[in-house]
Amino acid sequence: MTLSMGALAMQLGSYLLEYMHPRLQLLLGGSIFVFSILASSFMTDFYSFLVFYAVLTGLGYGLIYMLPLKSAWSFFPEKKGTIGGLILASHSFGAIGWSFFTAKLINPQNETPSLQINVGSSFELLYSPTSAPVQNVSFMLRTVFFVELAIFLVAVICMNKKRVVVVHEEDLAKGLLAHDHQPKLQLKSTDSFFSKPFTSTTLSQKNGYLGDDGSSSYG
Numbered sequence: 001m002t003l004s005m006g007a008l009a010m011q012l013g014s015y016l017l018e019y020m021h022p023r024l025q026l027l028l029g030g031s032i033f034v035f036s037i038l039a040s041s042f043m044t045d046f047y048s049f050l051v052f053y054a055v056l057t058g059l060g061y062g063l064i065y066m067l068p069l070k071s072a073w074s075f076f077p078e079k080k081g082t083i084g085g086l087i088l089a090s091h092s093f094g095a096i097g098w099s100f101f102t103a104k105l106i107n108p109q110n111e112t113p114s115l116q117i118n119v120g121s122s123f124e125l126l127y128s129p130t131s132a133p134v135q136n137v138s139f140m141l142r143t144v145f146f147v148e149l150a151i152f153l154v155a156v157i158c159m160n161k162k163r164v165v166v167v168h169e170e171d172l173a174k175g176l177l178a179h180d181h182q183p184k185l186q187l188k189s190t191d192s193f194f195s196k197p198f199t200s201t202t203l204s205q206k207n208g209y210l211g212d213d214g215s216s217s218y219g
Contacts, residue, residue: 001054002061009062016063017070023159026064030152033060034145041141053141067159074162098144105140107133 009029016025036056043049072083111133113125127133 002058005058006062009059010065013063014066026159029060029063034148038145041138106136
């Protein structure tokens with residue numbers, strides 16, 4: 001169910017990439033994910049646990065799944081394959097590491113199940129409700145929450161979007177050929193996450209920069 005919710009939320013997450021700052025989107029999806037893990041550790045009813053641990057964590061996970069890929073691609077546009085491979089490989093290795101970590105937290109003594117249940121013509125061995133592994137599940141979820149919260153906060157601090165300044169070559173050539181006055185060339189500052197320009201400024205003739213407030217500096 002977590003993967004199903006994640007797959008559905010990925011569609012919304014991909015859409016939000018075009019309209020939200022990546023740090024804000026990370027705050028939204030990451031908060032839903034990590035705090036749902038914490039809330040699930042206090043649930044004693046199966047369906048309540050299902051809502052928090054399966055549905056809401058999947059929602060938060062899906063909202064930010066494409067975010068690291070899109071952000072990294074904007075900084076390394078010529079190496080999208082390599083960057084995407086490294087991120088997805090890290091995701092897979094992380095799942096392997098988490099499985100060993102959580103298993104150690106739940107069952108540190110490597111106890112074997114002792115509860116035998118008849119399922120049709122076969123039997124299944126499960127841990128009894130009073131066994132140590134079952135009692136350690138809440139502790140494991142809270143420990144995972146604090147680890148995920150630390151990783152989440154570091155990611156929020158580091159997350160940014162690349163800004164690129166684009167100068168139209170025709171306007172630049174006209175400006176350089178005009179010697180009788182200081183041309184003002186239109187710059188369009190674009191964002192790697194957006195196709196529309198979001199601000200503009202001017203450039204003086206001799207490599208000078210003329211800011212929006214009228215001040216200038218020369219390189």
